[in-house]
Amino acid sequence: MNKSSALEYINQMFPTEASLSGVEPLMQKIHSEIRRVDAGILAAVRQQSNSGTKAKEDLAAATCAVEELMYKIREIKSKAEQSEMMVQEICRDIKKLDFAKKHVTTTITALHRLTMLASIMASKRQYKEAAAQLEAVNQLCSHFEAYRDIPKITELREKFKNIKQILKSHVFSDFSSLGTGKETEETNLLQQLSDACLVVDALEPSVREELVNNFCSRELTSYEQIFEGAELAKLDKTERRYAWIKRRIRTNEEIWKIFPPSWHVPYRLCIQFCKKTRKQLEEILDNLKEKPDVGALLLALQRTLEFEDELAEKFGGGARSMEIGNEIEEIGRGKNTSQSALDIRKKYERKLAAHQGAGTEEKDGKKDLSVPGAGFNFRGIISSCFEPHLTVYVELEEKTLMENLEKLVQEETWDIEEGSQNNVLSSSMQLFLIIKRSLKRCSALTKNQTLFNLFKVFQRILKHMQQNFLQDY
Numbered sequence: 098m099n100k101s102s103a104l105e106y107i108n109q110m111f112p113t114e115a116s117l118s119g120v121e122p123l124m125q126k127i128h129s130e131i132r133r134v135d136a137g138i139l140a141a142v143r144q145q146s147n148s149g150t151k152a153k154e155d156l157a158a159a160t161c162a163v164e165e166l167m168y169k170i171r172e173i174k175s176k177a178e179q180s181e182m183m184v185q186e187i188c189r190d191i192k193k194l195d196f197a198k199k200h201v202t203t204t205i206t207a208l209h210r211l212t213m214l215a216s217i218m219a220s221k222r223q224y225k226e227a228a229a230q231l232e233a234v235n236q237l238c239s240h241f242e243a244y245r246d247i248p249k250i251t252e253l254r255e256k257f258k259n260i261k262q263i264l265k266s267h268v269f270s271d272f273s274s275l276g277t278g279k280e281t282e283e284t285n286l287l288q289q290l291s292d293a294c295l296v297v298d299a300l301e302p303s304v305r306e307e308l309v310n311n312f313c314s315r316e317l318t319s320y321e322q323i324f325e326g327a328e329l330a331k332l333d334k335t336e337r338r339y340a341w342i343k344r345r346i347r348t349n350e351e352i353w354k355i356f357p358p359s360w361h362v363p364y365r366l367c368i369q370f371c372k373k374t375r376k377q378l379e380e381i382l383d384n385l386k387e388k389p390d391v392g393a394l395l396l397a398l399q400r401t402l403e404f405e406d407e408l409a410e411k412f413g414g415g416a417r418s419m420e421i422g423n424e425i426e427e428i429g430r431g432k433n434t435s436q437s438a439l440d441i442r443k444k445y446e447r448k449l450a451a452h453q454g455a456g457t458e459e460k461d462g463k464k465d466l467s468v469p470g471a472g473f474n475f476r477g478i479i480s481s482c483f484e485p486h487l488t489v490y491v492e493l494e495e496k497t498l499m500e501n502l503e504k505l506v507q508e509e510t511w512d513i514e515e516g517s518q519n520n521v522l523s524s525s526m527q528l529f530l531i532i533k534r535s536l537k538r539c540s541a542l543t544k545n546q547t548l549f550n551l552f553k554v555f556q557r558i559l560k561h562m563q564q565n566f567l568q569d570y
Contacts, residue, residue: 110123224268224289224295224296225292225295227264227296228292228295228296228299231261231296231300232299235299238254238257261300264296265300265304267293268293268297268308269308269311271286271290272290272293272308272311272312273315274286275290275312275352287352287355290355294355294357294360309360309365310365310369312362313362313365313366313369314369316345316366317366317370317373320338320342320345320370320373321373321377323341324337324338324377325377330377330381332378332381332382332389332393332394332397333393333396335396335397335400335401336396336400338374339400339401339404342366342367346366346367364412367408367412368478371405371408371478372478374479375478375479375481375482378397378479378482379482382482382483382485382486388489389486391493394483394486394489394490397483398487398542398543399542401479401483402480402542404479405476405477405478405479406476408475409474409475409476480543481545483543484543484545487543488547488550490539490542490547491550491551491554494535494539494551495554497535498531498532498535498554498558501527501531502528502558502561505527505528506562525562528558528562532555532558535555536548536551536555539551
């Protein structure tokens, strides 16, 4: 309240002198109001003081309650962790018991099957039952692979290994009688050997390989003995070698059905036969005291190529490329005339590179030769041994070509048909036809070094023809 308003209030309360008589009661009333207000302020101050103390007490109580709550939470968490560890230990023990039960059951089964297998082999050769038991024990052994360091497991594995060795020796012993004539005397021998193949499949793959190799070697023993003799160890008897193996396969076709088709026994037998035949033919050719007869050499090579073609067709693999002679025929008939000599040369260079690449892979042994059609090429497996000895054939071709050239030069009339646009002598046309036939004959036999040597012969013949023509002209 400002000064002017206070004056207005006093003038309003005491407008006249007579009204001044009421000043004293008004002052008493104001002092009384002041005391009442002071008392209220004092009470409010006291109350506020009391409220702050209580708030501190309430805050301290709340803090204490929170600490007690945290303690209880930590205690509950600790008990929960202990309970979890206890549950894990209980579960671990249960798992151990469960695994132990399973392994004990499996071990009992394995022991039972081992006992059955041992009893079967101890009593008689029941290969069919033994093969089934062997498969089951193989699966059980793979299950116990992680426990191979345990003494009992090691003992069982050694026992199983010994049983497999016994099985292998029995099977090999029984198969040694195959081909000796016992299969006709003992009616159940073939069935017994067929069941033995099941046992071999249940053993390691190396056992099957060894058995097949032994069988093939035993089958070819008589072949080596027959054709190493002085009578048949000759070049002109080569055809009889191939007749022997074809007759052998045809005669024993029914007996060899005891082997599973996946073993490919005839295929493996033919591979070994080809390797042994190549070795014997190499010895025959190398031991010749004089040059071989060209007729006998070419006939043996021709029969060898025919036999290789039969094997390649029967077992697959080694597809023959197009004959060079056929392509020459096409060129002679006017086909592919748009091709230049450079194009033809590039084409044959690509073929030669592909052939050499395939030969390198076979030498490296990267292809599986146990499966027909896997990349083994029968073509050339025997016939390649003739290659170093075909020089006599090239010499004969050169002699024949030279005689024909001399004859053609002598018979040449040097006449040119009237109206002809090409000045071509008849002798040159006939000579190129003779060269073409010679090239076709050689390419049907070999496309290797001999063909290249014949090409050099053609060069010499053509140079000689040129010299003769220049002299006579």
